[in-house]
Amino acid sequence: MGLKVYADRISPPSRAILIFCKVNGIDFEEIQVEILKNQQYSSEYKAINPMHQVPAIADGRFKLFESHAILIYLSCAFPGVASHWYPSDLFKRAKIHSILDWHHSNLRRGSAGLIFNTYVAPVKGLPSYPQVTKESEQILIRSLSKLEFFWLKDGQFLLGSSQPSIADLCLVCEIMELELQSEEDCHRILSPYKKVVRWMEDTKSATAPHFDEVHEVLFKSQKGIREWMTTQSVKTELKSKM
Amino acid sequence: MGLKVYADRISPPSRAILIFCKVNGIDFEEIQVEILKNQQYSSEYKAINPMHQVPAIADGRFKLFESHAILIYLSCAFPGVASHWYPSDLFKRAKIHSILDWHHSNLRRGSAGLIFNTYVAPVKGLPSYPQVTKESEQILIRSLSKLEFFWLKDGQFLLGSSQPSIADLCLVCEIMELELQSEEDCHRILSPYKKVVRWMEDTKSATAPHFDEVHEVLFKSQKGIREWMTTQSVKTELKSKM
Structure with a gap:
């Protein structure tokens, strides 16, 4: 019952958790949840994160989602993590x-809004709004x-x-x-x-x-x-x- | 050089900080920064919070903004705060x-988007977008x-x-x-x-x-x-x- 990290490397917060674990020598199992295939909506994953987002972790029976909360938890729960983190x-x-x-509310909102409207939405055939794209770029800048x-x-x-x-x-x-x-x-x-x-x-x-x-x-x-x-x-x- | 709380009671995170201080008997000075009068853009306030938002605190020479970070800081820095907080x-x-x-990214995004587009923007004579209002209400629900x-x-x-x-x-x-x-x-x-x-x-x-x-x-x-x-x-x- 070691640490499991549910992630999709296409998601920035997933990558942050994976890099953090690797750099700090934390032993973990990576479980891929492909968001472009809507795997985050499976009933299996709902039991891990009912918000249907990646990343999430299960440390034994303790489950946690939201990447910032996960990074703080890992920093405190694993004694090998260097103090500068x-x-x-x-x-x-x-x-x-x-x-x-x-x-x-700033960098993530700008970046995620821009990338979703400019690239993800057209690729997935979803509607995208030029006004949102423009505003997202402004927030990002x-x-x-x-x-x-x-x-x-x-x-x-x-x-x-x-x-x-x-x-x-x-x-x-x-x-x-x-x-x-x-x-x-x-x-x-x-x-x-x-x-x-x-x-x-x-x-x-x-x-x-x-x-x-x-x-x-x-x-x-x-x-x-x-x-x-x-x-x-x-x-x-x-x-x-x- | 006690604790100063820069707040506008019309802002939900400002109210949370003020209530927290009062409930926990933390001695502080409330400094009003009226956002409807754009006081958050004054050069005086820029030295407290360069992001031009309320709330912010100054605890002696230590300045901090973002309400969640402030509440965590106050909980740890003031020994009188009850542990359940x-x-x-x-x-x-x-x-x-x-x-x-x-x-x-959820409750705040929905609530703030809805209130801004439905009430604040019309009162201040700013543009509001029906699509954003609709999406904000969906996020809120x-x-x-x-x-x-x-x-x-x-x-x-x-x-x-x-x-x-x-x-x-x-x-x-x-x-x-x-x-x-x-x-x-x-x-x-x-x-x-x-x-x-x-x-x-x-x-x-x-x-x-x-x-x-x-x-x-x-x-x-x-x-x-x-x-x-x-x-x-x-x-x-x-x-x-x-």
């Missing part, structure tokens, strides 16, 4: 909670700006730390989702934020080789989505000429 | 984090259903507890915002959820008399908004007859 200092811990809460000029103003990692915390890992995995976009869009959105780009590289290095290994699925999806988008735009162009 | 047990604490994280049939399934308070935690207080203050609606809308949305309604009453009782005192501003705004909405609908009716 979730420092016991009251003030540092409070600031980590503050970033993670901010993440929900504002969030990247806050990261650049506020959260990362004091050092290599968030809050001026020299080593990553669970907040660094969560936020970087979120921003990685932008890689699903075209190369031009990804560059247009990210490149003005030099500190953010450097911090992403530093977080990757601090969690190597697990970061790239867990992100492999994303890179493969990126290739597939980019090809699909090109086919769609060729089709549209052909139609307009007919 | 944020139990030290690893598993209970993990479940409280899980609810608070769930709150961000789904969240109330999850509260009724999952989070409140085991007892009087969340997670089967017999006393409230910071999660109970946050979520009940959020749902109270629905009081800004017309009596019919409020009844239509809330009344199918009997456990939710009882739990709200229990949370009010457990935090009396501070709960009602801090919510007084909301009840006054409710009166003003309902009068304003009636005037607007009379105007629209008159116009349609002209």
Whole structure:
């Protein structure tokens, strides 16, 4: 009855949990729940997470969902986890909670809204709303700006730390989702934020080789989505000429 | 240099912090930041919370924003706080984090989206989107259903507890915002959820008399908004007859 991690590597919070476990030498079994195949709605998974989302964990009989809560739990429940991930200092811990809460309504909202409306919805044949896409991109850009000029103003990692915390890992995995976009869009959105780009590289290095290994699925999806988008735009162009 | 709480009682997370401090006998100074007057954008307040949102605190030189992070900090930093608000047990604490994280993307997203688009935007002369209003109400209804049939399934308070935690207080203050609606809308949305309604009453009782005192501003705004909405609908009716 060891630790089970229910995850889909296409989801940023799933990747954060998987990388965290691997980097900290936590023994776990990864159970794939493919969201594009709606496996999160199975009755089997409902018993793990009735909210039908990934990631979730089962540690023996203890079940938990919501990625930030899971990362805090793992940091406290597994003694081998290095203290920089979730420092016991009251003030540092409070600031980590503050970033993670901010993440929900800002960076995640912007990034998830943009990716869903621009790529996931068209691929799955679901409706997408241009107004929501526009607003999501605005929220995302504002969030990247806050990261650049506020959260990362004091050092290599968030809050001026020299080593990553669970907040660094969560936020970087979120921003990685932008890689699903075209190369031009990804560059247009990210490149003005030099500190953010450097911090992403530093977080990757601090969690190597697990970061790239867990992100492999994303890179493969990126290739597939980019090809699909090109086919769609060729089709549209052909139609307009007919 | 005691504790300062920057709040606007019209905001649900502000009310949660104020009630928490009063119930737990925490000595603090309340500093009003009126969001309808855009006081959150002043340069003075930017030094407290560069995200321009309420609530925020300054405990001596330590500044913090995001209401969940603040409630956790206050629970740990002030020894007089009763343990049921944020139990030290690893598993209970993990479940409280899980609810608070769930709150961000579900109950809060639904409630805030609905209230903003239906009442705040028209009163402030800002654009509102019927599609967003509709989606927000759907998210809200789904969240109330999850509260009724999952989070409140085991007892009087969340997670089967017999006393409230910071999660109970946050979520009940959020749902109270629905009081800004017309009596019919409020009844239509809330009344199918009997456990939710009882739990709200229990949370009010457990935090009396501070709960009602801090919510007084909301009840006054409710009166003003309902009068304003009636005037607007009379105007629209008159116009349609002209």
